[in-house]
Amino acid sequence: MKRHFRVWRGDASGGDLRDFDVEVNEGEVVLDIIHRLQATQTPDLACRWNCKAGKCGSCSMEINGKPRLGCMTRMSTFTEDETITITPIRTFPVIRDLVTDVSFNYEKARETPAFAPPPGLAPGEYRMQQVDVERSQEFRKCIECFLCQNTCHVIRDHDENKPAFSGPRNFIRAAELDMHPLDDRTDRKEFAQASQGLGYCNITKCCTEVCPEHIKITDNAIIPMKERVVDRRYDPLVWLGRKIFRRDQLESAENMAPSTTVGVAGTSGGTTLGASGVPHSSVRLPESAPIGPDGRMDVAELLAPQQGGLSPFGEDISFPLPPEYITYTHPERDKNQ
Template identity: 85%
Template sequence: MGYDAQFRVWRGDADGGALQDYSIPVNEGEVVLDIIHRLQATQTPDLAVRWNCKAGKCGSCSAEINGQPRLLCMTRMSTFTEDEVVTVTPLRAFPVIRDLVTDVSFNYAKAREIPSFTPPPGLGPGEYRMQQVDVERSQEFRKCIECFLCQNTCHVIRDHDDNKPAFSGPRFFIRVAELEMHPLDTADRRDAAQEEFGLGLCNITKCCTEVCPEGIKITDNAIIPMKERVVDRRYDPIVWLGNKLRRRRP
C-alpha cells in the first residue's frame, strides 16, 4: 500500500538556500533515493543530487536524513512512520555546490598526501607472501566505499573547519593503518600519522564507526591501534633505546 510522504529537502547553492516542503507518493519497498528521483521526475527537475550505483557500493549518494549521515540508496522508507516528515540535507562538513551535492575534494587532496605502498626492494609482482591473518586484518579497511560519511560526522572536521589542513579524518586513518599493518610495507608512517595527518586530534568517540555503511570498525581496529603504535614509538623506553642504537650504526 502506498501513501503520500512529507519531504523537506534543502535547496540552494554556495550563496545560501532553504528547506522546501514536498508531498510525494511512496510505494512499498522504496528507499529515499527513489523518492528523490520521483521528485526530480514530477515536481522539481532541477534538483541536484549525486548518485551512481543505487546499491550501497559507490558511496555517491551521501547526505543527511533527519540529521543523520546516511546513504540515500540504503535508507528504506519503512524506517519512517507515514506521518513523519523526512528531511534531506547535504553533508554539513563540506561546502555546498548545489542542493544535495557537496564539494568533497578535500578528501581527495588528503588521499594524495599519504605515502603509497612501499614493498621491499627487489620484491617483484607475484612474489608477495602473507599469512591469512594479515590479509584479513587489512582487508577490512579495503571495504571502504569512500562515501565520506565518517568524515562528515567527525566533529573535529564538522564543527571546526579550520582543523581541515591539519586533520585527515577517519577515512584516511584507516588508509594509514592498512599500510602500516601490512607486513610487506617498509615505510614508517607513525610520525606522519601524528604530525601531518592529525591522529592526536581524534578523541575516539566512535561516531565514525557508527555511520559506516560497510561496518568497518574504524575506531577499534584502525585509530586506536595506530595511536598505540605512535605511543610505542615515542614513549616506550625499550623502543626508544632501540631506535637510538640503530641510528648509531655505521
C-alpha cells in the same frame, strides 16, 4: 501513498528547506524518492548517485540529521506520518542542493604516502597469508562515502582544523598500509601522528557509528595506531614514575613494566604501587587473532558478535569511558622543581 519530505535546496550563496509531497511505494529507499522528485517535480534537483546498491558511496546525505547513504535508507524505517528532512552533508561546502564539494578528502588522500612495494619481489612473487591480509582488507572495504569525515566533530563546524587533520577515512588508509604484510615503509603510524593530525581524534567513535560498511574505524585503526605511537615521553604514568623514583630505581622500573597505556585502558589503574615499588599494570595480555577451524579468520563482521576484529581494549569497554572509571589523576607539580 504520499509522504511529506523537506529537502534543502540552494547553493553556496544560501538556500532553504522546501516542502514536497511525494508518492512512496512499498520497499523503496530514500534515493528512490529523490529520483521520483526529479522525474516528476524538480528535474534540476542536484544529487549525486551511481550504483544505488551501497557499493559506490556517492549518495551521502543527512536524513533527519543523520549522515546516511540515500540508497541504504529504507523508507520503512520511518513512521508513516514522519516528515523526512534531507540536507546535504554539512562538513563540506555546498555546490548545489544535496551536492557538496568533497575535494578536501581527495587532497588529503593525495598527501598520504602510497603503498611502497617491497624491493626484490617481482610481480607474481608476492606471498601473504589470509590471516595477515584480512586486517588490511577490512579497511579496504571503504567505499569513500566520506560520512565518517562528515560526522567527525574535529572538522564538522571547524573549518580551521581542516588543514591539519586528514580525518578517519585517511586514518584507516594509514592503518591499512601499516598492517599490509609487504608494505616497505615502516613510518605509517608516525606519519599519521605527525602529518595527519591523529592526535586531534579523541575517539568518540562517531565515525564508526556512521560507517555504512561497518568498518571498526576507531577500534581497529585509530586506537591501535594511537596506542603504538604513544612514546613513553607522552605517557603520564612513565612521567609520574620519573618524578617519584630515583634514577637507579627508574631503570628497572621502566624495564619491568609492560608497555603501559593509561586512561582509556585503565581498569585497575597504574597509580597504585605494588610492594616492590613497581607500578601494577592492568594492560591486556596480547591476544591472537580469532582463527576458525578452517585456519581462516571470519571475513564477515556480521558473523561475529561484533563487527571487525577484536578491540585492543577488550570487548566489554565502550568509549568514552565514564569519568569514574578513569583512575588516572593528574599529579601535583613539585613546587621545588
